[in-house]
Amino acid sequence: MNPLYRIYCRVYQKILYIASAFLSFREPTLLVGLNSNQRILSILQENGLKRMLLATDAFLATSEPFIRIRQQLETSGIQVTLFSDTLPNPSIQQIETVCSMYRKHDCQGLIAYGGGSVIDLAKVVAAASSNPSTPIRKMRGLLKIRHKLPLLIAIPTTAGTGSEATVAAVVTDEDTKEKYAINDPKLIPKVAILDPINVQGMPFNLAATTGLDALTHAIEAYIGSANTPKTKRMAVSAIKTIFTVLVDSCQRPDQIDLRSQMQLAAYQAGVAFTRAYVGNIHALAHQLGGFYHFPHGLANAILLPVVLRYYGKSVHKKLAGLNSILYPEHTKLSLFEQAEHFISAIQTLNNQLKIPEKVLDRIQKADIPIMASRAFCEANPLYPVPKLFTTGDFMAIYREIM
Numbered sequence: 001m002n003p004l005y006r007i008y009c010r011v012y013q014k015i016l017y018i019a020s021a022f023l024s025f026r027e028p029t030l031l032v033g034l035n036s037n038q039r040i041l042s043i044l045q046e047n048g049l050k051r052m053l054l055a056t057d058a059f060l061a062t063s064e065p066f067i068r069i070r071q072q073l074e075t076s077g078i079q080v081t082l083f084s085d086t087l088p089n090p091s092i093q094q095i096e097t098v099c100s101m102y103r104k105h106d107c108q109g110l111i112a113y114g115g116g117s118v119i120d121l122a123k124v125v126a127a128a129s130s131n132p133s134t135p136i137r138k139m140r141g142l143l144k145i146r147h148k149l150p151l152l153i154a155i156p157t158t159a160g161t162g163s164e165a166t167v168a169a170v171v172t173d174e175d176t177k178e179k180y181a182i183n184d185p186k187l188i189p190k191v192a193i194l195d196p197i198n199v200q201g202m203p204f205n206l207a208a209t210t211g212l213d214a215l216t217h218a219i220e221a222y223i224g225s226a227n228t229p230k231t232k233r234m235a236v237s238a239i240k241t242i243f244t245v246l247v248d249s250c251q252r253p254d255q256i257d258l259r260s261q262m263q264l265a266a267y268q269a270g271v272a273f274t275r276a277y278v279g280n281i282h283a284l285a286h287q288l289g290g291f292y293h294f295p296h297g298l299a300n301a302i303l304l305p306v307v308l309r310y311y312g313k314s315v316h317k318k319l320a321g322l323n324s325i326l327y328p329e330h331t332k333l334s335l336f337e338q339a340e341h342f343i344s345a346i347q348t349l350n351n352q353l354k355i356p357e358k359v360l361d362r363i364q365k366a367d368i369p370i371m372a373s374r375a376f377c378e379a380n381p382l383y384p385v386p387k388l389f390t391t392g393d394f395m396a397i398y399r400e401i402m
């Protein structure tokens with residue numbers, strides 16, 4: 001990498017870090033525990049809201065907790081505009097359709113019941129509805145949303161994306177096959193509800209891949225250089241919980257307490273990365289999502305040990321620190337040995353959760369240069385990663401996971 005560009009990236013990240021201290025990284029009002037879904041009505045009453053857009057996907061629309069929420073709203077006189085067709089990786093076109101519904105029914109706020117796709121869709125609908133003069137494509141990047149958003153209640157049904165806590169919404173531009181983020185503290189939902197009943201029905205694969213997405217958020221935030229004491233604390237807490245309960249939580253969905261712990265871990269990882277950013281793993285994974293609709297959590301899980309090893313010496317100290325928190329008996333080992341042990345522990349976790357080591361034939365060789373160049377553009381100069389990657393580095397990693 002050109003040394004001047006490297007300096008530019010690091011200066012850019014430093015300035016952003018300093019500027020971030022002046023932004024409001026507020027947390028949503030958090031409602032946790034069994035039956036917290038039932039508190040939606042009182043929130044609407046407190047805010048004087050009577051017309052709400054309720055967003056979900058076709059599968060969740062038939063789930064018991066969702067039906068109960070909808071019934072509770074409708075029998076209490078709330079006018080509900082239902083959108084139940086959210087697709088994975090919501091597209092700009094779909095978001096525009098929901099915006100039209102929001103305006104047509106004169107909605108006053110949104111309730112998002114679903115995984116990251118539903119919550120991200122609702123965030124952008126909220127942003128577009130209060131900023132009608134800014135086209136969604138122009139919201140790409142940082143701080144492009146001018147006006148305050150209507151009330152958004154996020155109810156995650158996976159324990160992974162952390163979207164209920166973050167400044168980001170990821171959208172897909174079907175025209176260019178690009179998947180990119182809109183980042184603005186105004187996108188942080190006003191309320192997040194973590195009722196374990198909403199994640200109890202998650203099947204093994206979904207619980208595993210979304211949990212590993214949360215692990216990737218926490219690790220990428222922790223190894224980056226934009227941490228605050230709070231983001232470090234949140235990341236470490238999430239990593240400890242995920243290593244301790246994720247496998248059990250996937251294998252025993254009836255154990256509501258384990259699911260509850262994973263919800264909180266995913267939320268904490270969200271709080272960590274929304275201030276301290278993700279990194280090259282997400283830059284690589286987003287292109288796999290944009291090009292092949294490759295599931296986000298699965299892409300991260302496959303990439304996580306590969307990229308951590310690729311970082312080499314630049315992450316040894318931090319990974320050794322995480323290893324010593326998880327395995328205090330290893331503190332006499334060298335930094336390299338501890339870092340290597342931490343990466344091996346991730347691989348063991350991946351094996352237990354039936355994550356393959358490669359994406360196999362999902363990547364077309366001809367797509368690698370363009371995916372690598374887009375990963376480069378996503379990561380640089382924004383992400384405060386331990387080591388800046390060149391397009392060549394990104395290409396090498398795509399080849400490694402094929």
Ligand SMILES: [Fe+2]
Pocket residue numbers: 161213217282296300
């Ligand atoms: Fe993620």
